[in-house]
Amino acid sequence: MNIEANSIWQPPAQEPDIASDRPGRSDADLAAWRDLTARVMDIARRNGWSKAEAARRIDMPDGTFSQWYGGNYTGRLDTQNLKVARWLESTESAAALAQALPDAPTFVNTRTAQEIFRTLELAQMSPDMVIITLAAGMGKTHTTRHYCATRPHAFRVTMRPQTKTCHAMLVEIARCLAVIETNPAKLDSAIGARLQRNGRQTLLIIDEAQNIEDRAVDQLRYFLDEYGCGIALTGNTSVYGRFKDRQGGPDYAQIKTRTGKRLNRHQPYPEDITALIDAWEIHDAEQRKLLTGIGRKPGHLRQIDKTLRLAFLLAAGERAPLSVKHIAAAYQNREWED
């Protein structure tokens, strides 16, 4: 219980005047106001919100909120009541939703995650260029994010079709590194200066690397050679095929010979799936079996995560404990085919 919020939030000192017969001030509006102010006080106390914070969340000007709550608002009471009622409804149902979901595991140190970590460490320490290509939902993004959150001097950018060209990629990297350089001709050296090791060991992770063109890959090679920054390309299997299958062109030879390590898998290890199910604290044998099957389908760990979230909500809707039935229904709902 938040003591400070309790003292800020006292019941309104007075009630709105409805005797003057102005529009939007019926008996029903007054009754609604009584109910709403009590609910606002309760939710704000529980969350430790100030009055300004509550007003901001409701999206009502400070002054209007304070008059409405204090019972001395002179405008239409019904309009402000409706605004508060809508906000309360969405806030309360969001809180109920959050309660229905158990704490989802944040990061699980799966075997695949450990392999990704070792590969990234190699790139960062050597320095080297590494390529990590795993099937969708196997944890590339999740694990590389965790790496950057827990290791110094590691940066991660996500490529998209719009950042395909070398310049667009550089702009994206500059944004991530907070490099400000308005002259396009100087952009790569400004980024290079930021990435330069200077005794540090830096790593640049390019996620969704299938979206960048060859010249952009060559630019990354330059960061490795010139500034000693480790480079990790992560993405779908087309990134891997690009260097593996193409024989022609000096660029490919240059990049191939610089690649310190490749990690390429199409399926998670069975123990990855087990570790994630453990982390969700699912102990029932039948539920585990079903989830294991789901984890082998394309989308792998993401399938487990999303299916379980929905399954818990279905169970909460029935006020029942999670069962195989909820998991099956959630999975079926998420599948696009019957």
Ligand SMILES: Nc1ncnc2c1ncn2[C@@H]1O[C@H](COP(=O)(O)OP(=O)(O)OP(=O)(O)O)[C@@H](O)[C@H]1O
């Ligand atoms: N190590 C992990 N710990 C906990 N959850 C994980 C882990 N790896 C994956 N997940 C779960 O699986 C989901 C999908 O993972 P992620 O987005 O990293 O896949 P991806 O390999 O980047 O897939 P895509 O190729 O589609 O981008 C995550 O949102 C998370 O819920």
Ligand SMILES: [Mg+2]
């Ligand atoms: Mg990803």
